[in-house]
Amino acid sequence: MALLARRAAMALLARRARRAATKAVSLGDSGVELAIPAHFRCPISLDLMKDPVTAPTGITYDRESIEAWLDTGHATCPVTHAPLRHEDLVPNHAIRRVIQDWCVANRSHGVERIPTPKIPVTPVQASELLFELAESARRGDAAVARCAEVVARVRELARDSERNRHCFASIGTGRALAAAFESLAAANGAPAGGILEDVLDALVSMVPLDEEAARILGSPCSLGSLIAIAEHGGLAGRMNAVMVIKEIVSWEGAFTDLTGKVDEVVDALVKVIRAPICPQATKASMVATYHLARFDERVASRLATAGLVPVLVEVLVDADKSMSEKALAVLEAVLASEEGRESARAHALAVPVLIKKMFRVSDLATELAVSAMWRLGRAPQDGEDNDAVTRCLVEALRVGAFQKLLLLLQVGCRDATKEKATELLKMLNKHKGVGECVDAVDFRGLNKIS
Structure with missing residues (x-):
């Protein structure tokens, strides 16, 4: 059986090599079609080899392709099925030089010389x-x-x-x-x-x-x-x-x-988010602040007092998907603290931005936006301003939160998000007569669902 499998594999690779030998490719801007010699192609990828290596079985592969094959759990030569390890691969300098010479000879056709690995x-x-x-x-x-x-x-x-x-x-x-x-x-x-x-x-x-x-x-x-x-x-x-x-x-x-450095770490991270160095640093700072805020509510309070909530709201206005998800995750975690909720309720854009992000980014962003809005609309705890909570819920109604939450329940979501959306609808229903504004886009969505 093993011999038959090896023969079948060798036959398959031979057929692929013959197809590769007759296959013409368009190279460069000249539009000229040029056939790459079969022995210059990797038996696995059928592409021109850039770093040819030879196995003990005598078969030559491109290093990237054969190492990817071995890294996926295979421990044999793809052609002969003989045992093969990374250490067994030997650079084939001779075929690499021939390939480089061929590239130079066909430079006029737009072929670039492969660099010496x-x-x-x-x-x-x-x-x-x-x-x-x-x-x-x-x-x-x-x-x-x-x-x-x-x-x-x-x-x-x-x-x-x-x-x-x-x-x-x-x-x-x-x-x-x-x-x-x-x-x-x-x-x-x-x-x-x-x-x-x-x-x-x-x-x-x-x-x-x-x-x-x-x-x-x-x-x-x-x-x-x-x-x-x-x-x-x-x-x-x-x-x-x-x-x-x-x-x-x-x-x-x-x-x-x-423990003794939390405040300093928070200040450094908030500074990077407030005055961005580059998107990569901003995203890394947000991930770090998320972990810190989730770890301890006192850290969430510290992030809020450091002025992070207004910064996150402003970031969310024009953020892409990745940045929106991270900013929403941090904001939702910071809103677990009283200071965070107070800061968000005092910001004119906080509620409109959260409602806007419910259906325009991703499923994860929708869940985070619902959770953040649920934190803002919950019954005020000790020391919180009841009027601020009411204003927050009325503002949510005016920007179409009720219709979006109904649509979310019809479309479907995770159980935890469904529970929060249902609670939010009950909170909003108490204030429906105050100043509800219907969003036509949400009704079009509801009509499609029904």
């Missing part, structure tokens, strides 16, 4: 670099220059290819970089720049970080440096610091080390 890093080489990194970081000021060189080399190799990044990640490079960051921060008194920003840049290449790395970075010394860089570092350093803080707070076990 870099040799992948091995686990042994990566381990040696990490050992040297640990030693130089431990020696502190005496070896800062060498530490910077090692960090730059790790960062360069990790970004050369996904294979290299995976190799570094598999041997715990994230933990090693986190330990180096902690050692350097302790030795240099938490500076906001220099070697620490270089280490952060390399750390970001290793995300997602594991819990041990997050705990190391969540120590008071490391966290102090991260906050300093997030507030006063260069643009790249600030973005990387925020992304690393997001990794820390994503692990619940790391929260125990944040």
Whole structure:
């Protein structure tokens, strides 16, 4: 049976190779169709090989294709079904040079010469670099220059290819970089720049970080440096610091080390959201603030008093899907606090924006908007202004909340959202005669459903 399977696979690949040999492709802007020689194509992808490697079976593949095959759980050669491992693949320099010569010869047809691939890093080489990194970081000021060189080399190799990044990640490079960051921060008194920003840049290449790395970075010394860089570092350093803080707070076990630094972390994150560096940093800050607010209602109160609610409402006005979902998630979490609800009820755009986002972004955004509106419309708790709650519900009626909630219940949603939508309808029904304004768009939706 195994022999028959191998023969069938070889026959299939042979047919594909013959089709590839006769298949003409259009290359460049000239519109000229040029047939790529069959032995230049990878047997898996049928594309021109850019980094040919040969298996012990004698079959040559493109490195990216065969490694993807092995990474998906296969442990055999696709053609012969003989056992195959990553370590068995050998670069085929001869066929690569022939392919490059062919590309040069057909340059006039728009064919670009494939670059000479870099040799992948091995686990042994990566381990040696990490050992040297640990030693130089431990020696502190005496070896800062060498530490910077090692960090730059790790960062360069990790970004050369996904294979290299995976190799570094598999041997715990994230933990090693986190330990180096902690050692350097302790030795240099938490500076906001220099070697620490270089280490952060390399750390970001290793995300997602594991819990041990997050705990190391969540120590008071490391966290102090991260906050300093997030507030006063260069643009790249600030973005990387925020992304690393997001990794820390994503692990619940790391929260125990944040107790004495929560206010500082909150201030740094709100500063990035209020004065954006780039979309990536803003989104990372929102994810971090979401985890912080969900972890402790006192943190949600602190975020509200830091002025985050008006900023989030303004972000939501013109945000794309990804930004809207994150901003709504943070807003819903902050509204769990009395200070958050008070701030939202006092903002003229808060209710209209929440109602607007109910059906215009995604299912997740709809659920978050309903939950946020439910928090705002609930019966006032001790110390809350009943008139403010009433004004909030009346405003929701005026911008079409009643019709949208009815439509949501007809279309269907999760049980938790359905319960909140039903409660909201009951709250709104008490004020229907005050100033309801019907949205024609919502009625068109209701007619379609019925």
